[in-house]
Amino acid sequence: MSDLPEVLFVCVHNAGRSQMAAALLDHHAAGRVRVRSAGSAPADSINSAVIAVMEELGLDLSKEFPKPLTADAVQAADVVITMGCGDACPIFPGKRYLDWQLEDPAGKPVEQVRPIRDEIDARVRSLLAELVPAR
Template identity: 75%
Template sequence: MSEPTTPSVLFVCVHNAGRSQMAAAWLTHLADGRVEVRSAGSAPADAVNPAAVAAMTEVGIDMSTERPKILTVAAVRASDVVITMGCGDTCPVFPGRRYLDWKLDDPAGQGVEAVRPIRDEIERRVRALLAELGIEAA
């Protein structure tokens, strides 16, 4: 009998500074090591959005050491599920990958008050994704 494989998920948005970082942080937190998590952007920003960091800190998740990363073909190829964040990003398509597009407001330039509802919607979607993957949220 073969060992079960760990599913891998890649979150993509243009700057990899807000939505995709929050989604990766939620999935990392809720999957508790049972999912390989990546995030990237086609034109990464210099730093993660401070309002997104603050909003995640409010729920006990520290994103302060995260940095935006460039989207690579290797990251897409290594992922079972690729989730774009409603930002019209172009992403390489490979057979056998599942592609989803989560249309979410962009937290860029917003204060923490505006980011909270985005954070909460991302949590809801990440919990639903875990359920689809057959993984109980931690």
């Protein structure tokens, strides 16, 4: 049993917002947080504009793939962050839930996905500072 905090990011398709959030938190946490992402209705692949804007930061999402949301994943998480999946996320008592209202990058060009990525990055850094206070 790990004593690392575990964060689960959930959006509908697990092809954009939740993938960016998971990659950014994993990057900034540098092993201090366990990170997962999932979708309530996973897409076939990750949004190509999302892959492109993450590549700009040196983060490679090309090998990632959308994963289905499971009750086990929610139960394992300390913090569940939903991004526009409405009531599709199972709710378990004692979990911390945050709902991040973020624009969906689906169908948007790279120029419009960049600000979404930057907003997610700012929120992820703030969350990390809360979960793992600086030593």
